[in-house]
Amino acid sequence: MRPSPAVIYARLRNHFGHRRWWPAEQPFEVLVGAVLTQNTAWTNVEKAIARLREEQVLNLDALQALPAEKLAPLIRSSGYYNVKARRLRALLDVLHADGGLDCWQAIETDALRRRLLAVKGVGEETADSILLYALNRPVFVIDAYTRRIFSRLGMVSGNEPYQQLATWFAAELPCELDLFQDYHAQIVALGNAVCRPRPRCEVCPLAADCPGAGSF
């Protein structure tokens, strides 16, 4: 019998422990990291964030005041640095105009999601990562690991539209912030431990649930 998302979560949590994670010290860093990690390994993002901290611009006022051409070299290690400099600037311009994260906290989740998605360079995954980890809203983040892992388990095809997958997960789980934060963290932990740099089914806590274990 195929396990439910709730059962998969229980197995992951039992294996990795409670994580409820985003590797950032402040909500503002989550926002920056969410843009910089687009199609990029987190290790490269860490270097860029460290550089921003080193330059003392890892805050809204300083970063928003930095032109894209000066920002780009600072985030070079995260790849796509010209594109990401423009995307980050666009997001920070909106955040600054709105009055900062505290003001965003006063906006209802669906309206805030639409506000984020209206920013050029912010797609559904980036918007939901910001909502979940910077603004503590219970939304389910769908990323490449989620699609890969759950399609490998035979629970989804992996090609479904983002919102279809997010709605399915949300319907299968209690709507709890801690659960959604920790579930995504578990998926990333599994992805990093098992899927990269090469598949390691022998250490996968879900191997018994996987119809094609050994050929991830």
Next chain:
DNA sequence: TACCAGGAGAAAA
């Protein structure tokens, strides 16, 4: 050396 990573938008079909 070649491939891939926690995407997104624009262009082409």
Next chain:
DNA sequence: TTTTCTCATGGT
């Protein structure tokens, strides 16, 4: 409407 291309560094 769907598919393909582009953006780019760093690790393996």
